[in-house]
Amino acid sequence: MSSKKMLITGGAGFIGVNSAKHFLNNGWEVVIFDNFSRQGTDINRKFLEDNYKERLQIVVGDIRTDQEELNKLCEECDIVLHLAAQVAVTTSVVDPREDFEINALGTFNVLEAVRQSSKKPAIIYASTNKVYGGLEDVEVAEGDIRYTFAGDMTGVSEAQLLDFHSPYGCSKGSADQYVRDYSRLYDLKTVVLRQSCIYGPHQMGVEDQGWVAWFMIAALYNKPVQIYGNGKQVRDVLYVDDLVNCYDACIKNMDKVSGEAYNIGGGKSNTMSLLEFMDLLNNEMQMPLHYTFSEVRPGDQPIFISDNSKFMEATGWNANTGVREGIVRLLEWLQESKDILSPMYEVKEVKAS
């Protein structure tokens, strides 16, 4: 029997490389389509090429412009895992057009490639909890080191009003709605996953994206960290293997989940505030962090905890990796990968002439 084939747009990025690894290990053929714009993608490419000689194809391409290549690949694949994106809120504010072109137009191009194919592969789209905006209607209480929900609420469900904030929120949010509508209108199999903060190996975090990895990298390489707001913001964090298992669960339950949007995060058992994480690094893990505070970013939610129950009920999936366990695994990867990460993160000495 021939193996199933998956196209992963953005497959050389953090979530992409972890997904490729999982599906290659499970007998899939994987095509990675990436423009390699993100720092560290060459490291991920080398990792995949060194470890997977068979069933892996790498295509250098851009979802904004390479429509023909996307069309061709959609004729060959059974599943499209659409991850390619401009991923940082701050960058989206600086260059909203580029953000729009990659996230909204790029997703539209992927959808069109699928719609016009004869094979009509199913699409899994990595959306974001940012589609719910700043959650201004949610009552929040301020404690000493974290915000909490003020009432009975324990998590944000899909019933929460959509409220796109920031160019990133708008571009990802419009893509989210297009993906849902293409299922309704053209009878395609599509599923939207509104992901919380994801963390784990291969995350080459930077100042404005991937904060869990970034804080740890900053501590290891002695770099200053900026805390936007007062640091009491609470996030539910999801270990990347659990997210990849969620993608797998989507494929196995496609008839049930198609046409739906789901919130996917660490849930109420896997939350931390920035101050709590800094305390863990400084005091328990002996990884001192140097930080300063600055202005809150647009649309930054004081607290986001995903209510995963809709997806859990549909598929039986669960977020299995506890925060401590996940952080230790990420730290192990950062330490093992010191040789390849150092050139990227070490302060370069400038010699006086």
Ligand SMILES: NC(=O)c1ccc[n+]([C@@H]2O[C@H](COP(=O)([O-])OP(=O)(O)OC[C@H]3O[C@@H](n4cnc5c(N)ncnc54)[C@H](O)[C@@H]3O)[C@@H](O)[C@H]2O)c1
């Ligand atoms: N990491 C998170 O915490 C998180 C949370 C919510 C949603 N998401 C979504 O998950 C997806 C993957 O995120 P990630 O953390 O792996 O980010 P990442 O930056 O590591 O991966 C994105 C990949 O897309 C590629 N890319 C960018 N522009 C492209 C273009 N025009 N054409 C082709 N490839 C392009 C980049 O080179 C990169 O490899 C994104 O859609 C992101 O919005 C991530």
